[in-house]
Amino acid sequence: MPKKRPASTPTPAAAPASPWAPAAAREQQRETKRNAVLSTAAQLFNERGFHATSLDDIAARLNVSKPTLYYYVKNKDEILIECVRKGLHMMLEGIEETRNAGGKAIDQLMACMRVYTRIVTMDFGMCVIRVGDDELPQESRKELRRLKSGIDMEFRRLVTEGIAEGSLQPCDPKIAAFVIAGALSWIGRWYQPGGEYTPDEIATQCIASLCDGVLRRPDAVHAS
Template identity: 35%
Template structure:
């Protein structure tokens, strides 16, 4: 019989947990293992993003999945390993944003628009910027070094798209590094104020943010 879910009052009780598939049965052992691993990571990412990494324990994750704590060690060496695996999923999703941008048949500005329309959806998910913020603060050693390099690579990739736009004339001559920083900063704040029940979806909000950055806020007659 499945155990009754238990949550610490100060931590997971306040969180609307996503549906998981830890207990879903399949005939393929490898598929079953991957379902369990992803169930663990989905739940952990949700809690890390909404409650915080330090406020979430392995006991919390195990209890929410209705399994024993030792069962988690089959899929992760430690809580930090779980955080790093979550961060890798986030980075993979950012890579898909860049792939979407590179597939566009257009100029540099067109690619920027496509990238951030896709990125806006990713950034407000459980594997979005709130999760990455926790990863930057709490990963240590080689994990931290690996994450930092991946973030630098992402920054450089966006700068290269901006440089393409400057070259083709779709983006005015500017410091590509500074523009990349402004764009990432604007979008990475979305989880703080985004309302999924609001009137606008992430793509529409992305368009609004880009319009403000591209055309500024000054009236045309000023």
């Protein structure tokens, strides 16, 4: 009598693919979209002002509904806090990178001035200058003013070191730092993307005016 063949074990069906991305991917997507909300808000704040910009305006430019924004931010105040914070962190990180690169104090100062100028022509940096922190709650103002103080102290330190190495004229580092940061910050007020000068050209001319002045020296007159 022929032996019976053992019944074959059925192959388990493959599990259906999940329509949801893994948690890490979802978090990355959320962060990308949150940054898009902040970038768009910064653009509108710079164009129209903080009070004249509504969440509806931000949602419309992003082609989403206003309720969608609440998945990424709590309210307009939080958006402004994050925009200004991002701009200040960009400035601090850029200055720190130039400091870490080493070299003479004057070279570091010039590099920091160029970095600062570039950032105030960008959306978040421009937001720091055009909107500022006066619209924010007291606690948020304290944090952001602490970050601004860090930038000021970096400029003071470089001026002090430049005087010590003989590359800068003796002066009050505090006043010099105020003049440098004040002049470069004002670029964020009048700069228009796509205008006559690129950010790099603006940086070159403004830094030259700050460092060399606008008066023609007698030796330059004789040389010509």
